[in-house]
Amino acid sequence: MFDCDVLVIGGGIVGLSTAYALTRAAPGTRVTVLEKEHALARHQTGRNSGVIHSGIYYRPGSLKARFAVEGAAEMVKFCAEWDIPYEVTGKLVVATAREELPRLHALVQRGRENGIPVRELGPAQISEYEPRVRGLAAIHVGTTGICDYGAVSERLAESSGARILYGAEVTVIDRRPWGVAVRTADGRVVRARVLVNCAGLHCDRIARLAGDDPGMRIVPFRGEYYELADPSLVRGLVYPVPDPAFPFLGVHLTRGIDGGVHIGPNAVPALAREGYGWSVVRPRELAGTLAWPGSWAIARAHWRYGAGELRRSVSKRAFTEAVRRLLPVVEESDLRRAAPGVRAQAVLRDGTLVDDFLIREAARTVHVLNAPSPAATASLPIGREVAGRALALL
DSSP states (O other): OOSEEEEEEOOSHHHHHHHHHHHHHSTTOOEEEEESSSSSSOSTGGGSOOEEOOSTTSOTTSHHHHHHHHHHHHHHHHHHHTTOOEEOOOEEEEEOSGGGHHHHHHHHHHHHHTTOOEEEEOHHHHHHHOTTOOOSEEEEETTOEEEOHHHHHHHHHHHHTOEEEESOOEEEEEEETTEEEEEETTSOEEEEEEEEEOOGGGHHHHHHHTTOOOSEEEEEEEEEEEEESSGGGOSSEEEEOOOTTSSOOOSEEEEOTTSOEEEEOOOEEOSSTTOOSTTOOOHHHHHHHHHSHHHHHHHHHSHHHHHHHHHHHHOHHHHHHHHHTTOTTOOGGGEEEEEEEEEEEEEETTSOBOOSOEEEEETTEEEEEEOOTTTTTTHHHHHHHHHHHHHHHO
């Protein structure tokens, strides 16, 4: 009667880590993954900066804090075990203005509460790590690293033993007391005892197809990147002090596993769930975003911040100015456009940007409703958490 025990929607790193955790926790469990693209990790997983985050930013006791700290250590171990390229580089968080110093000191305290080793630096010590970076003060976080999350995803898929169906966009979900039946756009029907929704940018739509009110909407924010023409200007990872009012970390410098240095991202409203450029507009998706009251609440509360992000999106000079706060030697000619990404940010009806991972259960279903950064870092413990909930429903 059933094609599988657990059906996972979404072939990003969270869905694949869930499949991996399911077969590790309960050998013999039949798992199928539905991926609407024709390859794995095509969206958030494959379009980020490849950072293994330390967990320093996140509220002590939150899922983000706990899973990022655990996940960072586990990701390094996983990469080493499977010979996936990685490096524990450490990173600098740099204050460039006096008003940022209290927030920098608060990060030190938060890091210590989360069990993360943090070293405080003065201007001369900053130069020891990054000769061309300038700041009033900084902290060095030694557990931050970089890896290839696309390669991690491929290994998770292979090691899980799950059946993966590509080109399988979900259009209908029929949930019954005995289980769940899912129909895809090409007419395939898959029946399972339990459904797991790891659909990322489309997770709220999948929840509604299943008959559940998620109480949130995904509001997509595009993150635009440049890369340095001369990567020797930066040795490692350099971040500004983040604004605690937003879940975005600001324009930062990231030396990737390939040796190139990416700069970004900013955060601008995307005009489609997969709106990787201003020319990508999907009227139905945009109308859904505009119809959500939380979208307008964000605009009213944070219009000034948003205006600055938009300016940096349309003006390379403005983007360069933001970079020069950290790296004064940079000129416009040093920056080359790189591939953008889109962040799936859950927003509540009142405009609250959901700040933690959000996992909810319903009848024979587990929904992952907010899993932006640092979800790739935290993917192994997230997968165990989701898998445990799914197995309890079998």
